[in-house]
Amino acid sequence: MADESAAKGPLPVVDWLKLPEGGEPYLEAHKCQACGAFYLGERSNCSKCFARGRMKPVRLANRGTLYAYSIVHRSFPGIETPYVSAIVDLEGGGTVKGNLIGIDPDPEKIRMGMPVEVVYKDALGRKDREGHSYISYFFQPRAH
Ligand SMILES: [Zn+2]
Numbered sequence: 001m002a003d004e005s006a007a008k009g010p011l012p013v014v015d016w017l018k019l020p021e022g023g024e025p026y027l028e029a030h031k032c033q034a035c036g037a038f039y040l041g042e043r044s045n046c047s048k049c050f051a052r053g054r055m056k057p058v059r060l061a062n063r064g065t066l067y068a069y070s071i072v073h074r075s076f077p078g079i080e081t082p083y084v085s086a087i088v089d090l091e092g093g094g095t096v097k098g099n100l101i102g103i104d105p106d107p108e109k110i111r112m113g114m115p116v117e118v119v120y121k122d123a124l125g126r127k128d129r130e131g132h133s134y135i136s137y138f139f140q141p142r143a144h
Contacts, residue, residue, distance in 0.1 A: 102140035
């Protein structure tokens, strides 16, 4: 039973990162149909306008702009520092926190509002007990 599938597909690090078979990964939010608020992860009631049962899953854009960031110098053992922890406003709605890569962790180089894209990569080369690797999302600067 355990060795049913020889090819172990990667697993998403969060349940709102979707890996459609044969398709491109994407982030999914739940959008309140009453007030337009976005939430990551499943929920049935809106904590902004208190509407019930008005949530609809939406695919988030892979482009956005940097809203805020901080350079992290200390983290858990095994996590390489420094790195840039960022908050990004995605085009069309949705605000997501993640790591900004492809840029020096240097405040001189990072601009608020800079255009970024969402990229999907293996997360830290870790595997679970069954040999699945993990896939995570990152932000990286884009030209425009
Ligand atoms: Zn709402």
